[in-house]
Amino acid sequence: MMGAIVLLHRWLGIAFCLLFAMWFASGIVMHFVSFPSLTEVERFAGLAPLARGAAVTAVGDAVAASGLADATRVRLIQRSDGPVYVVSGASGVRAVHASDGADASVQRPDTARDIAQAYANRRGLDAARTAILAHADYDQWSVPNGFDRHRPLFRVALGDAAGTEVYVSSRTGEVVLDTTRSERGWNWVGSVLHWIYPTVLRSHWALWDRVVWSLSLLASIAALLGAALGIVRIKRRGGLIGSPYRGWHALHHIGGLVSTVFVLTWIFSGWLSIDHGRLFSRGQLTPAEAGIAHRVPDWRTAPLADRMPSREVEWFAFNGNVYRRERVGFDQQNLHRPDGEGHGGLTAQEVGSLMAKLASGCGMPLALADNDDYPARSVIAGAPVYRTRCGDVWFDLDSADGGILQRLDASRRAYRWFYSALHTLDFPVLMAHPHWRDGLVVGLCTLGLVFSVTGIVIGWRRLRLSF
Secondary structure, three states: OOHHHHHHHHHHHHHHHHHHHHHHHHHHHHHOOOOOOHHHHHHHOEEEEOOOOOOOHHHHHHHHHHHHOOEEEEEEEEEOOOHHHEEEEEOOOEEHHHOOOEHHHHHHHHHHHOOOOOOOOHHOOOOOOEEEEEEEEEOOOOOHHHHHHHEEEEEEEOOOOOHHHHHHHHEEEEEOEEEEEHHHHHHHHHHHOOOOOOHHHOHHHHHHHHOOOOOOHHHHHHHHHHHHHHHHHHHOOEEEEEOOOOOOHHHHHHHHHHHHOOOOOOOHHHHHOOOOOOOOOOOOOHHHHHHHOOOOOHHOOOOOOOOEEEEEEEEEEEEOOEEEEEEEEEOEEEEEEOOOOOOOOOOOHHHHHHHHHOOOOOOEEOOOOOOOOOOOOOOOOOEEEEEEOOOOEEEEEEOOOOEEEEOOOHHHHHHHHHHHHHHHHHHOHHHOOOOOOOOOOOHHHHHHHHHHHHHHHHHHHHHHHHH
């Protein structure tokens, strides 16, 4: 039995030692450089003020023109070619011109370039030499599934010193992603390596999911077998723990013992990062809950936007009614209820009214504290997020736009600790001291990298002897 374990660990180790080293090294990069995305600060800064006095069709007419029968949100934005309604629902997203309800999808490269140019100017970016680079469904930085409803995307180079490239949705004409030369460079040795994220594989989500899940599982088995062997082979010499090996094998043995807890928890939690509902719940609303939370309202009752200085106006369905919120600043909005009363956000009573229909046994919604163990953030900086506990299931709802941010059952709450806490070390005490967390992440990943290098040397020597 022991001989079989030794052989299995040896050859799994040889197969995965480079992968282990890559994961630890790229993990350090990922801690400091995230995968490219368009933050809400960047998106809002790129919005143009809505033209005051511009003629717009009724919201209900825009929803009808979009053809989306399940529309639950409508936004009014100012594009370079005029005001546009962006209608979205579970089945997709569509854009129509606010003046006449005509299709506002972007088909021409020059339109996409003009949109990118205007966005860059509002962001204060140097965009004197904008150029269309591609019009495609996928590239390395737009492979995440969140962009599916916007494909194909126009990729536009701004020609600035930072090498900024922006992606314009062909469906809505909005900028949905931006990257810089620095972000792209660091991510080649960070997220792309760590997630095994080449476009040719990641563009086929189901295949990528199976491949990475299987590799991570085999890596976890290799680490577990190594930990068991390392403990069994401990030798005591004069009251001290020692190793029966010499040279690189001794370094691998002792290094493994020192880093066992971290390596096992980190590799295991990394495997859980692509669990995708296999062992833990996915935190999604059930079909019955979604039917209540995303109930389609009568859009004919939606009032027109006020003639006031706004960057964006959004109408959203909440508890069967239409609410309107006007974004007048990144952290400031005016929320108008169906009865016309204005307020900064949804109240606990309004949230509680919806939750009473969503689930049974719900308590009074309470605003989340900043140090909550299961953090959730509003789309509006500083706006409260309300948590409602309905028996064993918790719902977190954004008071700014009525969106349900999290559904936390017992399985999902466990997943938060088994994956997020163990893999990113986002324990509340460490999040309160970010420099401590940075040092711990770098130190532990460096320890894991050094340990992996000893495995690479041993594996190379074994291969040379075998072949």
